[in-house]
Amino acid sequence: MSVFYMKFNKLKEIAEHILSEASGIETEIPIDIDLLAENLEFTIIPVANFKEQITREAFLSPNTKEIFVDQDLYCNLKFENRYRFSIAHEISHYYLHLDYYKSNIESGISIDEWIKIYSSLPDDDLKLFEYQANVVAGCILIPDSHLDIYFPEALKNFKNKIDQAKENGIDRNTYIDFVLDGIAQKISQKFNVSNEAMIYRFKDYKYLDQIS
Numbered sequence: 001m002s003v004f005y006m007k008f009n010k011l012k013e014i015a016e017h018i019l020s021e022a023s024g025i026e027t028e029i030p031i032d033i034d035l036l037a038e039n040l041e042f043t044i045i046p047v048a049n050f051k052e053q054i055t056r057e058a059f060l061s062p063n064t065k066e067i068f069v070d071q072d073l074y075c076n077l078k079f080e081n082r083y084r085f086s087i088a089h090e091i092s093h094y095y096l097h098l099d100y101y102k103s104n105i106e107s108g109i110s111i112d113e114w115i116k117i118y119s120s121l122p123d124d125d126l127k128l129f130e131y132q133a134n135v136v137a138g139c140i141l142i143p144d145s146h147l148d149i150y151f152p153e154a155l156k157n158f159k160n161k162i163d164q165a166k167e168n169g170i171d172r173n174t175y176i177d178f179v180l181d182g183i184a185q186k187i188s189q190k191f192n193v194s195n196e197a198m199i200y201r202f203k204d205y206k207y208l209d210q211i212s
Contacts, residue, residue, distance in 0.1 A: 008204060011096075011132055015139030018095055029146050030192030033084045036140070042067055042091060046074040054115050058086035060093045062101040062114045067091070081194045085137055092136035097129060138201040142191050150190060151207050154183040162212070172211070179211055 019026045022039035037044055042065040050070040051057050058069040067090045073083045109117075121129070158179045165175045184198035191198065202208060 005128065006132060008135060011135040012139045012144070012204065014095055015092070015136045016143075018091065018136070018140055019143060026143050026145060029143075029190060030084070031088075031141050031143070033087045033141070037067070037087055037091060040091065041065055042094075044069055044074070044087065046071040056115075057082065058090050059111070059115065059118075060090040061111060062109065062117075065094065068111060081192060081197070084141060084192060085194070085197055088137035088140045089133045092133040092140065093129070096132050096136060134200060135203070138193075138197055141193050142198065142201045144206070146191070147187075147201070147207070150187045151183065152210065154186040155179070155210060157186065158182055166212075176208070176211055 018040070019031075019036075022036050025031060025036050025039065034044070044067050047053075047068050048071045050059075050068060051073070057073050058067060060067055067087060069083070069086060073079045073086065118126075162175065162179065180199055180202050181195070184195040184202075188195050188198040
């Protein structure tokens with residue numbers, strides 16, 4: 001069984017489904033990722049020096065709802081954004097790729113065996129795995145229902161700059177990255193995500209199209 005490409009809107013639908021499974025979790029931001037995991041019956045297992053062992057900060061067991069996470073990432077508030085995104089990412093893998101796991105992985109294998117198998121997956125599958133989980137994780141942590149409010153408000157701060165650029169004949173492709181970065185800096189803290197995660201979320205043309 002292979003991994004299939006899905007359009008952005010389909011991935012966003014999966015994120016919305018995940019949030020709906022944990023009823024009421026979406027009403028406030030930042031999304032409580034630990035409560036989301038708990039409501040979805042995932043078990044988060046901190047492991048000392050986990051990243052040093054496998055060069056990953058978090059990893060989903062292939063046949064259960066166990067998420068192994070580096071203990072430093074779990075305990076240190078300095079890494080809170082990365083922790084939140086990592087947990088959302090691994091939850092996304094479960095909902096996106098469980099059928100793939102079941103068809104390719106024998107039940108009852110150890111985490112070490114699973115890591116070796118995962119690392120040896122075809123490169124195209126692995127890249128698609130990670131892209132899809134990143135998109136869904138971003139949509140979990142940054143739901144439309146809240147971004148629809150904060151994005152237009154932040155965009156107003158850049159109206160004069162955009163108007164000046166247009167008056168001077170500057171192409172939209174030249175200034176759009178500046179605007180997106182500025183919006184991300186203004187609102188990423190509200191969602192408790194990194195600027196990078198927020199900018200990644202703007203792959204959704206629903207927001208890109210608001211910048212004329």
